[in-house]
Amino acid sequence: STKDPESLLTGLNPQQREAVLHSGSPLLIVAGAGSGKTRVLTHRIAYLLATGRARPGEILAITFTNKAAGEMRERVESLVGPAARMMWVSTFHSACVRILRKEASTLGLRTTFSIYDAADSQRLMTMVCRELELDPKKYPPKALSSRISALKDELVDPETFGRESGASAGTANDFDAVLAQAYTRYQDRLRAAHALDFDDLIMTTVHLLQAFPAVAEHYRRRFRHVLVDEYQDTNHAQYTLVRELAGHDPAMDTDETDDSPVPDAVGPGELTVVGDADQSIYAFRGATIRNILEFEADYPSARTILLEQNYRSTQTILSAANAVISRNPGRRPKRLWTDSGAGAQIVGYVADNEHEEARFVAEEIDRLADSDGVRPGDVAIFYRANAQARALEEVLIRVGLPYKVVGGTRFYERKEIKDAVAYLRAVDNPDDDVNLRRILNVPKRGLGDRSEAMVAAFADRERISFGAALDRVDEVPGLATRSLNGLRSFAQMMTDLRDLAAKGGGPAEVLGAVLDRSGYLSELRASDDPQDASRVENLAELHAVATEFEQSDPEADLADFLERISLVADSDQIPSADDADGAPKVDQGVVTLMTLHTAKGLEFPVVFLTGLEDGTFPHMRTLADTEQLAEERRLAYVGLTRARQRLYISRAAVRTSWGVPNEFPPSRFLDDLPDDLLDWRRRESSMATLRSGLGYGSGFGGSVYGSGTPRTGAPSTRVPPSPPSPTFGSAKSRPTGDAPSLSVGDRVTHDTYGLGTVVVVEGSGPNAVAKIDFGTEGTKRLLLRYSPVTKL
Ligand code: ATP
Numbered sequence: 074s075t076k077d078p079e080s081l082l083t084g085l086n087p088q089q090r091e092a093v094l095h096s097g098s099p100l101l102i103v104a105g106a107g108s109g110k111t112r113v114l115t116h117r118i119a120y121l122l123a124t125g126r127a128r129p130g131e132i133l134a135i136t137f138t139n140k141a142a143g144e145m146r147e148r149v150e151s152l153v154g155p156a157a158r159m160m161w162v163s164t165f166h167s168a169c170v171r172i173l174r175k176e177a178s179t180l181g182l183r184t185t186f187s188i189y190d191a192a193d194s195q196r197l198m199t200m201v202c203r204e205l206e207l208d209p210k211k212y213p214p215k216a217l218s219s220r221i222s223a224l225k226d227e228l229v230d231p232e233t234f235g236r237e238s239g240a241s242a243g244t245a246n247d248f249d250a251v252l253a254q255a256y257t258r259y260q261d262r263l264r265a266a267h268a269l270d271f272d273d274l275i276m277t278t279v280h281l282l283q284a285f286p287a288v289a290e291h292y293r294r295r296f297r298h299v300l301v302d303e304y305q306d307t308n309h310a311q312y313t314l315v316r317e318l319a320g321h322d323p324a325m326d327t328d329e330t331d332d333s334p335v336p337d338a339v340g341p342g343e344l345t346v347v348g349d350a351d352q353s354i355y356a357f358r359g360a361t362i363r364n365i366l367e368f369e370a371d372y373p374s375a376r377t378i379l380l381e382q383n384y385r386s387t388q389t390i391l392s393a394a395n396a397v398i399s400r401n402p403g404r405r406p407k408r409l410w411t412d413s414g415a416g417a418q419i420v421g422y423v424a425d426n427e428h429e430e431a432r433f434v435a436e437e438i439d440r441l442a443d444s445d446g447v448r449p450g451d452v453a454i455f456y457r458a459n460a461q462a463r464a465l466e467e468v469l470i471r472v473g474l475p476y477k478v479v480g481g482t483r484f485y486e487r488k489e490i491k492d493a494v495a496y497l498r499a500v501d502n503p504d505d506d507v508n509l510r511r512i513l514n515v516p517k518r519g520l521g522d523r524s525e526a527m528v529a530a531f532a533d534r535e536r537i538s539f540g541a542a543l544d545r546v547d548e549v550p551g552l553a554t555r556s557l558n559g560l561r562s563f564a565q566m567m568t569d570l571r572d573l574a575a576k577g578g579g580p581a582e583v584l585g586a587v588l589d590r591s592g593y594l595s596e597l598r599a600s601d602d603p604q605d606a607s608r609v610e611n612l613a614e615l616h617a618v619a620t621e622f623e624q625s626d627p628e629a630d631l632a633d634f635l636e637r638i639s640l641v642a643d644s645d646q647i648p649s650a651d652d653a654d655g656a657p658k659v660d661q662g663v664v665t666l667m668t669l670h671t672a673k674g675l676e677f678p679v680v681f682l683t684g685l686e687d688g689t690f691p692h693m694r695t696l697a698d699t700e701q702l703a704e705e706r707r708l709a710y711v712g713l714t715r716a717r718q719r720l721y722i723s724r725a726a727v728r729t730s731w732g733v734p735n736e737f738p739p740s741r742f743l744d745d746l747p748d749d750l751l752d753w754r755r756r757e758s759s760m761a762t763l764r765s766g767l768g769y770g771s772g773f774g775g776s777v778y779g780s781g782t783p784r785t786g787a788p789s790t791r792v793p794p795s796p797p798s799p800t801f802g803s804a805k806s807r808p809t810g811d812a813p814s815l816s817v818g819d820r821v822t823h824d825t826y827g828l829g830t831v832v833v834v835e836g837s838g839p840n841a842v843a844k845i846d847f848g849t850e851g852t853k854r855l856l857l858r859y860s861p862v863t864k865l
């Protein structure tokens with residue numbers, strides 16, 4: 074059922090058509106967002122098949138996610154029919170797995186080799202460190218793991234690293250010497266287990282192709298067409314893999330330094346790569362824009378095609394995106410245009426805090442449904458960090474808008490949140506065996522399955538709970554001294570935490586103690602895995618939930634808090650519209666929540682880009698680094714260009730993390746948006762109005778911006794730059810001296826509730842709680858230490 078090839082060309086513009094028709098040399102398509110790069114790849118494949126220039130088995134197409142691969146296969150199938158199923162359309166990782174499974178014997182691997190995911194490989198690394206008796210404080214397993222991962226991205230194997238770092242010769246610095254040793258041992262252990270970790274999949278395939286020319290030739294003969302989407306995000310290992318599979322550029326073979334005696338037995342396949350240097354957002358994982366910028370140098374015979382017409386967005390959205398990205402230094406300027414008209418203005422909104430921001434988003438989605446028939450499935454909400462999803466999720470749950478969180482687990486299903494909640498439950502209920510056993514060895518404290526089984530057996534015999542058995546651990550027979558000590562100190566920690574709760578420690582305080590004493594937080598902080606950084610942020614978010622809960626009801630204790638959490642967590646289980654059973658209804662789809670990173674390559678009619686604050690987006694840890702800021706700006710470009718018709722941008726003047734409300738200045742990216750593109754529904758927060766009227770500055774202490782150079786071009790209505798707590802980590806050391814001492818009758822302002830009068834004061838110092846009448850906002854009980862209250 075092959076289509077008429079000509080029909081595959083209709084509807085393409087001249088450059089796109091040229092890209093589809095091109096043959097005979099490597100092809101690079103560079104173009105801005107929404108210019109049809111992915112569409113050209115799809116049509117090119119379909120055209121190759123329809124004209125008989127290629128058979129499906131000769132095609133290898135690489136996409137960035139499995140989802141994208143599935144969509145591309147479907148698209149090609151709809152264009153040329155079921156023969157398309159023979160093509161390889163996959164991610165780098167799954168293509169490598171397929172090759173390795175077939176060639177396992179060549180490498181002395183079992184065809185059934187296991188693939189270790191991040192958690193598995195982390196566990197293995199911890200074992201290796203223990204075997205090598207490394208001090209985990211000096212050499213955290215996570216730090217070693219992520220260095221090894223980076224080495225693998227660069228195709229540096231243990232021997233090479235030993236040589237290059239000087240470790241083999243004994244001249245390396247301490248860390249590198251240890252790293253070399255751990256890397257070698259780690260690879261030995263993987264091999265003994267017939268396992269490969271994620272990064273090995275690519276590195277091993279490259280080594281396979283380089284070490285066995287016959288194997289390489291087999292694949293070059295097979296894949297006459299290699300096509301790569303999102304080429305700007307390939308790292309060195311992936312780049313090399315593509316080169317090995319597609320063959321070297323024949324133009325390079327005249328190079329006199331090339332000492333390969335025989336030319337490739339088969340000519341090079343046709344390589345097509347498409348990408349956009351402005352959308353490179355994985356440099357932190359070793360991706361290098363160099364691969365795209367220097368493609369022409371690597372493949373001298375390559376043809377480069379530029380696409381300039383954008384088919385996705387309105388001119389307004391495009392102009393905004395262009396304005397933001399054009400500030401990046403050293404980029405090749407691009408002129409994207411569209412003939413789809415100006416479209417609606419971008420709607421801007423300044424919320425007082427993240428809850429109000431979420432409320433604005435939800436109300437707006439509702440309004441669009443009424444006025445424009447926008448369905449939930451047309452809408453995406455983006456944020457920089459996973460932790461920001463919670464406030465959004467809570468509002469969407471409350472108003473009953475169906476949603477899904479892509480590329481992330483719903484907040485209360487995340488491992489770190491479940492772990493923390495398990496601790497709280499075990500503190501609250503000493504006989505909660507399930508939760509107690511969940512956390513017994515989390516974080517790892519050498520209490521393995523064997524010790525756990527012995528305590529459990531003892532509990533069975535004595536007919537007591539596991540928790541009660543822990544309190545009598547000295548009576549448990551057969552425990553090794555090390556385990557016994559470990560169990561004792563675990564039991565002691567739990568007793569201390571329970572004492573804290575019994576003495577009136579609120580949920581936030583107990584949670585803080587749990588995270589500190591268990592070592593959970595310090596383990597995450599010691600890691601340089603970006604995922605762990607987001608776990609820390611999520612825990613900070615949970616702490617914020619606890620703090621708010623305390624503020625709303627200072628009498629409430631740990632049990633009340635746990636009850637409230639289980640309610641929210643349960644409503645998490647409500648099936649979304651597309652999996653609800655019952656009578657079929659018109660599929661309205663669900664609102665999509667995702668981080669900006671996962672949004673790459675996608676498009677939505679309506680996009681909400683939230684959290685546009687300096688310190689949120691751009692992310693706090695990038696503010697001091699030009700390179701990283703440039704990557705944040707590219708991420709902003711990716712975000713803005715996902716929108717087809719309507720774009721909303723919002724920020725919260727105050728965002729709470731680790732229980733501390735912090736005032737954030739507007740994102741610098743907002744400065745770059747031309748005024749006429751924007752319709753500000755609300756320009757500043759009510760606290761800013763209040764503050765400028767009263768003529769005082771930020772109520773929060775300690776500024777990370779204080780010493781920074783002022784940014785230019787800031788509108789005069791801007792709130793003075795002021796201080797987010799730089800990281801979750803430092804929040805604990807936040808001076809608490811700024812809790813105002815209040816008496817009945819005092820007039821105060823609160824950043825959210827506005828003007829109020831103190832009605833009752835209870836307690837003093839850090840535990841002072843005040844009941845304050847905020848007029849129409851109601852009367853609130855506030856834990857002053859955490860409340861943005863200023864005495865007038
Ligand atoms: P990104 O950089 O975000 O990955 P892209 O360059 O891959 O974007 P596509 O996703 O391929 O762009 O295309 C963007 C949108 O424009 C899609 O909806 C696509 O169907 C549409 N499109 C592309 N080319 C044309 C065309 N010639 N005529 C009509 N629509 C087109």
Ligand code: MG
Pocket residue numbers: 110111112674
């Ligand atoms: Mg694309």
